[in-house]
Amino acid sequence: MIRNPIHQEVTKIATIRSTTTVSLPLLKDCVLNLKLNRWLPQRKSRFGRTGFTKISLFLALLLKIREHIQYDTALVRKLEENSTYRHFCGFQKDNIPSHDTFSRFNRKLTPRRLQTIVRKIDEYLAREGAFLKDELSLDATDILSNGRNIHNLDPEAGFGHKSDKERFHGYWAQFVTGSSSEMIRAVQVSPASVHQSMTAQLLFDDLESRNLCNATLLTSDSACDDKKSYHRCVQLQLIPLIDYNPKKSKIKQFLNLPSSNWRKRCLGAEGIRLRHKYYYQRMSVERYNSSFKEILQGRIVPVRGLKKVTKYVLLTCILSQLYGVWNWYHQVYSRPFVQMNLLSYLN
Numbered sequence: 152m153i154r155n156p157i158h159q160e161v162t163k164i165a166t167i168r169s170t171t172t173v174s175l176p177l178l179k180d181c182v183l184n185l186k187l188n189r190w191l192p193q194r195k196s197r198f199g200r201t202g203f204t205k206i207s208l209f210l211a212l213l214l215k216i217r218e219h220i221q222y223d224t225a226l227v228r229k230l231e232e233n234s235t236y237r238h239f240c241g242f243q244k245d246n247i248p249s250h251d252t253f254s255r256f257n258r259k260l261t262p263r264r265l266q267t268i269v270r271k272i273d274e275y276l277a278r279e280g281a282f283l284k285d286e287l288s289l290d291a292t293d294i295l296s297n298g299r300n301i302h303n304l305d306p307e308a309g310f311g312h313k314s315d316k317e318r319f320h321g322y323w324a325q326f327v328t329g330s331s332s333e334m335i336r337a338v339q340v341s342p343a344s345v346h347q348s349m350t351a352q353l354l355f356d357d358l359e360s361r362n363l364c365n366a367t368l369l370t371s372d373s374a375c376d377d378k379k380s381y382h383r384c385v386q387l388q389l390i391p392l393i394d395y396n397p398k399k400s401k402i403k404q405f406l407n408l409p410s411s412n413w414r415k416r417c418l419g420a421e422g423i424r425l426r427h428k429y430y431y432q433r434m435s436v437e438r439y440n441s442s443f444k445e446i447l448q449g450r451i452v453p454v455r456g457l458k459k460v461t462k463y464v465l466l467t468c469i470l471s472q473l474y475g476v477w478n479w480y481h482q483v484y485s486r487p488f489v490q491m492n493l494l495s496y497l498n
Contacts, residue, residue, distance in 0.1 A: 170445055173474050175214075175239045181473045182210060185275065190267050192259035203248050207241040208256040211248070213473075214239060216446070216466055221453040223250035223257075262458060265465035270361070272472045273336055277362040281479050285329040285364060286429070287336065287389065288436035289354065289371040291347045292443065294340075294460065295451045296321040305455045309344025319343060321450075322457070324464050325350045327358065328439045330370070330432040334475040335439060336361065338468050340461040347374035355383040368392055368425065370433040381417045390418065392426045392433075439471075446470060 173181075183206070191205040211226060214236060220226045230236050230247050237244060276282060293313055296305035298320075308321050325347060327337040337357040341350040351371070369389040371380070373396035384391035395405035395414070402408055405426075408415055418426060444450055452463045 169478050170442055170471070170474055173477050175217075175235065177477055178213070178217075178473055179210060179239055181477050182206070182213070185272065185473075185476070187268055187271075190264060190271060192256070192264065203252065204241065205256070208248065208253065209260075210240045211242075211253060212257065212260070212466060213470055216463070216470055219448055223253040226250070226253060257462075260462065262461045262465060265462060265469065266357075268469055269335070269338065269465060269472065270357075272469065272476065273361060276334070276472075276476065276479070277364055281332055281334070281475075282329050282336075282362075282364040282366075285331045285366060286368040286370070286432055287327055287358075287363070287366050288330050288433050289325070289327050289351060289369060289375065290433065290436040290440065291323045291325040291350070291374065292440040293319055293343065293450060294322040294324050294464070295319060297451055297453060297455050307342065307455070307457045308460075309342035311343025322460055323347060323350060324443070325354060326436055326439060326443075326468075327354050327369075328436045330368075330435040332475070332479070333435045333439050333442075334479075335468050335471060338465065340457070340464050342457065348377050348380055351375050351380055352383065355380075355387065358387055363387070363389075368429055368432070370430055370436075372433065376414075378413060381414065385417065390422050390425055392422075392430050394430070394433075442471060443467060 187209065188204075188206040191209055193205075211230070214220070215223075215226050218229070218236075220229060227247060227250050230240065230242060231244070234244070237247070242248070293311065296308040298304040304320055310318060310320050311323065312318050321343050323341050323343055323345070325339050325341070326335055328335050337354050339350050339353045339357070351374075367388075367390055369384050369387075370392040371394070373394040375391075376393050376396040380393065381391045384393075395408075397403045405414070410416075415423065446467050452460055454460055454463050
């Protein structure tokens with residue numbers, strides 16, 4: 152159904168990563184037009200009564216994250232009380248799924264399926280031109296473990312360090328974003344005890360199958376200052392603009408490194424020049440981290456265990472991608488996303 156544009160309130164000053172300009176009707180239109188149901192889990196049995204559609208259950212999970220609803224039982228209660236929520240998900244007042252139905256659907260929605268959805272939305276945006284002239288930035292943000300006290304910590308999480316003096320218990324969520332679009336391109340989650348450079352290798356594996364849209368630079372902080380990260384960047388035909396980590400060296404400044412150092416030999420004279428000129432683009436991934444925490448309303452996820460935390464982070468990233476799809480279409484074409492899809496069918 153094409154909605155009345157009068158009710159589609161989106162400000163023109165919204166950034167692509169804005170989380171405040173996309174209402175529930177606009178979010179639903181975006182999900183339906185992208186046809187995400189193709190990658191959602193199928194119903195195995197053809198017998199029994201007709202169940203709820205998988206797209207409705209998926210919309211309910213997005214609603215749960217967007218509205219910061221912690222439990223499935225609370226989600227059912229909110230759907231019973233709020234007609235706007237029911238209309239968004241496509242449920243009737245006398246036919247709302249039980250919390251067991253949401254739980255079963257969530258178990259079928261594996262991290263691999265969610266990674267596929269992240270990749271398919273990324274492919275769509277790359278095909279439409281959202282990442283043209285867009286470089287890449289890599290960084291990690293901390294996610295605190297969900298525990299009431301020190302005696303009730305998440306057993307699958309680990310202790311990590313944000314700095315020499317700041318220690319935390321939880322997970323790393325590591326992102327690759329576009330430096331101009333400030334939209335997510337790839338994501339990986341690992342316990343905080345796993346070094347960021349090891350998780351970065353999984354991100355490089357993911358980027359190998361992505362359309363990088365002729366990106367030439369990858370910026371990162373000093374956590375990825377190792378030979379393996381430099382080598383993987385070169386394999387992807389990216390210039391590694393990685394901050395220098397002097398902790399294991401007596402030389403404190405990058406400029407003072409000898410020309411025979413493997414970093415300078417990898418970059419070359421032109422790479423060193425680009426390093427000084429474009430390293431500031433790493434701030435784009437910092438801004439995405441802020442948007443990510445804005446959706447979460449903090450740094451704590453309401454689940455425990457690596458698999459559940461990974462799924463929650465991936466759903467949050469999908470939600471941010473959907474925001475980006477809508478805001479990008481509105482900024483570039485100054486017309487609603489649903490109208491753009493309608494024009495493509497008419498032409």
